[in-house]
Amino acid sequence: MFDAFSRKVATADTSGKFIGGSDLDELKKFISLGNRRLDAANFIASNSSCIVSDAVSGIVCENSGLTEPGGSIYTNRKMAACLRDGDIVLRYITYAVLAGDASVLNDRCLNGLKETYAALGVPTASVGRAVGIMKAAAVAFVNNTASQRKMTVTEGDCSDLATEVAGYFDTVLKSIS
Incomplete structure (x- = not known):
């Protein structure tokens, strides 16, 4: 498990080089975006229950068979597990x-x-759709464009950070497909 600094140091150490040039520029950019990064994490964390519940509600609205007998989230226990899993994914993002x-x-x-979901018989298409809904909501929060949920933010353009956040959701989607 690395952060931006650890990864640069480990890569430089492996290749027997000093950190400099473009690596140093990337770390400077990481530092300069620090407050925006904290704002983004705060937006996502502060609204996590809304993001996850909206995503699960969205997949249920799109496929009502999920909550019918035999459906993937038919019982309260399965619904709670679905909400918990969404929350865990969002927390790690x-x-x-x-x-x-x-x-x-x-x-x-x-x-x-992916293997866990397969063993439990959870349809990855539904999980993927829920992750896609969470991605759209999280990106809206990072860009501070989420309707009726605006927060005070650090001034500046967050499009690069929004792209980064979207990439983390894409990593989740890749891992379950």
């Missing part, structure tokens, strides 16, 4: 945003997730 690196997401959350 928040950690990745803070670290500026997806390794915590890959190592602690996604490793074996």
